[in-house]
Every structure is written in structure tokens, then in C-alpha cells.
Amino acid sequence: MGSPPNVPTPVTPAGRDGLAALLAHPERAVVALDFDGTLADIVPDPEKARAHDGAVAALGRLVPHLRAAAVITGRPATVAVRLGGFAAVPGLEHLTVLGHYGAERWEASTGTVHAPPPHPGVAAIQAELPGVLDASGVWHGTWVETAIERKGGRAIAIHTRRADDPQGAFERLRAPLTALAERHGLIVEPGRLVLELRPPGMDKGVALADWIRETGASTVLYAGDDLGDLAAFAAVEKLRSEGLTGLLVCSGSNEVTELADRADLVVNGPTGVVNLLGALATGLTEH
Numbered sequence: 001m002g003s004p005p006n007v008p009t010p011v012t013p014a015g016r017d018g019l020a021a022l023l024a025h026p027e028r029a030v031v032a033l034d035f036d037g038t039l040a041d042i043v044p045d046p047e048k049a050r051a052h053d054g055a056v057a058a059l060g061r062l063v064p065h066l067r068a069a070a071v072i073t074g075r076p077a078t079v080a081v082r083l084g085g086f087a088a089v090p091g092l093e094h095l096t097v098l099g100h101y102g103a104e105r106w107e108a109s110t111g112t113v114h115a116p117p118p119h120p121g122v123a124a125i126q127a128e129l130p131g132v133l134d135a136s137g138v139w140h141g142t143w144v145e146t147a148i149e150r151k152g153g154r155a156i157a158i159h160t161r162r163a164d165d166p167q168g169a170f171e172r173l174r175a176p177l178t179a180l181a182e183r184h185g186l187i188v189e190p191g192r193l194v195l196e197l198r199p200p201g202m203d204k205g206v207a208l209a210d211w212i213r214e215t216g217a218s219t220v221l222y223a224g225d226d227l228g229d230l231a232a233f234a235a236v237e238k239l240r241s242e243g244l245t246g247l248l249v250c251s252g253s254n255e256v257t258e259l260a261d262r263a264d265l266v267v268n269g270p271t272g273v274v275n276l277l278g279a280l281a282t283g284l285t286e287h
């Protein structure tokens with residue numbers, strides 16, 4: 001099957017193979033997508049993020065053609081389900097949402113979440129955090145009132161998007177928050193104007209590779225926008241070296257460039273991702 005109309009051509013041979021395999025045998029292919037910045041536009045208040053217009057509808061049309069689909073996100077799984085509107089959607093009856101970088105798992109088929117016990121370091125960090133932030137020299141102004149995202153007690157994210165100098169605040173907080181995380185056995189996951197303190201031992205690459213293995217798929221499309229997605233990109237690159245076919249899609253932004261350099265296809269943010277998903281769905285439906 002040639003590429004359907006409105007499906008952009010990947011710039012790499014491996015990406016073109018991945019796309020061709022997905023179109024030829026969608027029943028052997030899986031699609032995995034990041035949430036913030038990929039399926040949802042970046043907004044100043046994390047609680048106000050929502051799936052981009054048409055995202056859920058496009059997924060609802062595409063996913064029934066596929067072996068499986070997943071959202072892999074740094075958000076708690078239930079938060080992504082709520083903000084994305086992924087529950088009880090026709091076509092998404094078997095969607096999987098892997099939250100907290102893969103540590104949590106929500107299944108649309110049952111509505112249940114599996115999660116490990118919270119890491120004790122998170123509570124300890126929560127207690128020490130005000131002192132560390134006060135000592136940073138940037139922790140003042142109205143932005144601080146909404147900058148801490150508690151993430152269900154399983155991680156803590158400090159957002160600088162609403163600071164007067166977002167990048168400056170990010171840089172100034174990075175070292176003290178890294179030291180704080182390390183004191184309590186956590187790691188710092190840097191993202192788009194966010195520093196997240198979270199338990200080690202899981203990342204989107206491990207989560208994606210395990211899930212692909214579980215589905216038995218031979219082709220994967222992965223789309224992401226942020227540094228946390230690099231592990232998933234690396235996992236797809238490794239699986240490709242072992243014979244799997246795959247298409248790496250970057251949801252492009254001017255905040256993060258690292259993924260664009262490694263992607264087979266760069267699209268214009270969540271709008272471009274939704275257009276791609278919709279065009280794939282249309283192509284597979286009309287085939």
C-alpha cells in the first residue's frame with residue numbers, strides 16, 4: 001500500500017520502512033504516544049491541559065485497525081485519562097495508559113490502575129522542599145503559588161513556566177533539586193520548564209519495550225516531544241536493530257530540539273500529530 005493522502009513521508013529509510021509496515025499490516029503494529037506536548041498542547045497550568053481537538057476522535061478511528069495502542073506519560077495514569085478524556089471512548093476499549101514513566105498502568109478494558117507503593121523519598125522531599133526552594137534565590141513572586149505539582153504523592157514536579165524568567169529559574173533550581181532528589185534516592189527528570197523528582201528504575205524506554213514485547217507487535221509508531229521521550233526513542237532504535245520496524249515521530253516545538261534530530265518524521269506539535277493519526281486512520285479505513 002502506498003502512503004495515503006496527507007501522510008507525510010518520513011525523512012529516513014528506517015522511518016519509511018516503519019510507515020510502510022504499519023500501513024501494510026496494521027494488525028501487527030502498535031502506536032504509543034506521549035501526552036503533554038504530543039497529544040495535548042502545552043499550557044501554563046498543567047491542570048488545564050487537555051487532549052488537542054480531534055485527538056481522541058482520530059485515535060478512536062485509528063486504534064481499531066491496530067494490534068494495540070498506549071499513552072506513555074510522566075503524568076499519573078488516572079490524571080492523563082481524565083485530562084485526555086480517554087475513558088469509555090468507542091474504539092479505545094483496549095487502550096493502555098502507562099503513567100509515571102511506565103510505573104503505573106491503567107487499562108481501558110477494566111478501568112483499573114496498577115501502581116507500585118509510593119517511594120518513601122517522595123514524602124521526605126515534600127517536607128524538605130520549601131527550605132530548598134527558599135534557599136535557591138529564585139523562589140519568590142506569584143508564580144511559585146502554582147509551581148508545585150504533587151503527582152499523587154509518587155513524584156513532585158516543580159514548574160518554572162510561569163516564572164518571570166522561566167529558563168533562568170529552571171537553571172537555578174536544577175542543582176539544588178538534583179541534590180535534594182539524590183539525598184532521598186530519587187532522580188530528577190528534566191522536561192519542558194519542569195524539573196520532576198521521581199523514583200528511579202523506570203523510564204519510557206523500558207515501559208515501551210516491555211509493552212511492545214507483551215503485544216507481540218512487529219511494528220511500532222512512537223510519538224513524543226520532550227526529553228523524557230528520548231528513552232522511548234532509544235528503545236525503538238534498539239528494537240529496530242533487532243528486526244522490528246518502527247517510525248519515530250517528533251511533535252516539534254521550539255523548546256526541545258533533541259528529539260527532532262533523532263526522529264524519522266517531525267510534525268507541527270499536537271496539531272501535526274493529530275493530523276498524522278487522522279490521515280493514517282483514513283488511509284487504513286479506505287484501503
Ligand SMILES: O=P(O)(O)OC[C@H]1O[C@H](O[C@H]2O[C@H](CO)[C@@H](O)[C@H](O)[C@H]2O)[C@H](O)[C@@H](O)[C@@H]1O
Pocket residue numbers: 034035036037041042043044045046047049072073074075149157159161191192193194196226228
Ligand atoms: O510525559 P508527558 O506526558 O509529556 O508529561 C511530562 C510532564 O508534562 C506536564 O508538564 C508539561 O505540560 C504542562 C501542561 O501543558 C506545562 O505547563 C509544563 O510546562 C510542561 O512541562 C506535566 O505537568 C508533568 O507532570 C509531566 O511530567
